Amino acid sequence: MKRAQIAGLTAEEATELQTLQKDLSDVLVAWYDRHHRELPWRVSPAAARKGVKPDTYRVWLSEVMLQQTTVQAVKAYFEKFTALWPTVNDLAAAPVEDVMKAWAGLGYYARARNLKKCAEAVASDHGGVFPDTVEGLRALPGVGDYTSAAIAAIAFDRPAAVMDGNVERVISRLYTIGEPLPGSKPQMKMRVVELTPSDRPGDFAQAMMDLGATICTPKRPACVLCPLTDDCQALKEGEPELYPVKATKKARPVRVGSAFVAINGKGEVLLRTRPPEGLLGGMAEVPGSRWTAREDGATDLSAAPFPADWRPAGVVTHVFTHFELRLTVHVAETEGKAVDHGFWRKIENLDREALPTVMKKAIEAAIPGAF
DNA sequence: AAGACGTGGAA
């Protein structure tokens, strides 16, 4: 049946190609058996041999956290989440505010909102059990092409073609794909489909990703340690780091804005909640102006939550994915009367709030030592 | 379908 996927070849050629591909995946999985990383959410091949099964909840949680995020950054959050909410039903039952607070600092906050929605969907629509097919998983919030295939392969041992940034790098080098990303994704996906074995597809997927993360790295790949050197066309060319070719990205514009840190007599800071959608959606912030492309330098005191002796407390620079923000921070002491919008929080308790990093920077500028 | 969407670490 696999042969049918390889069009345009005679039966003999297809058989020969399949043999080569079997060798490649076998060699890679054998490398994985010896050199895989030990990760908190991973069942090692040795443990799997003893009958340990992956916990789909942990596989899913780790995959969502790892989207565009480093393993190093994810580890602490994964431990926190699994301690707070050991099962998908626990997460589904949790207040979304608590989930946002626990996610604060990890970035891409739509992931946290979708994580909560997904847990609720699994709990209420699937009896607390994750779907075990790519299609079923793909229908869940926050689960796209990559994550659905990864969960199907890793948690359910299905031969799904898993392609993330690591796999794209490995594939583009193996086959010297000259077309730039993301246009080259379809042809790379075809290669992954060809390569994915029916035996141990989950370990094959993790092996591809571990290889990309530890050996076949973006810069200075450690080809002398690579198990696939015999198959790598980019190595034969001599400069594997030239792959993958990527489309040129545009410059990052600058936006400016003002932020106001109000401190009352009880040592509390005024916060408010951002709108549920869009940038930093649902997260906490200090009051401030809109962030605009204009660089007129004039502080917009009309954006302050109330009139006060607002004193400058510095300019905070924060780099988002698609723009750079320069936030002029102001600070003032106040009576701490009731305000229309927002809520007061003790400075020493601010680390319990759903504050994104940019807001922690702004508060830290106004109140050195707050964090 | 191209842009929105965070953050911190490495070179």
Added chain:
DNA sequence: TTTCCAAGTCT
């Protein structure tokens, strides 16, 4: 300092 980028998804 600047650039790149790390297990992508949604609209």
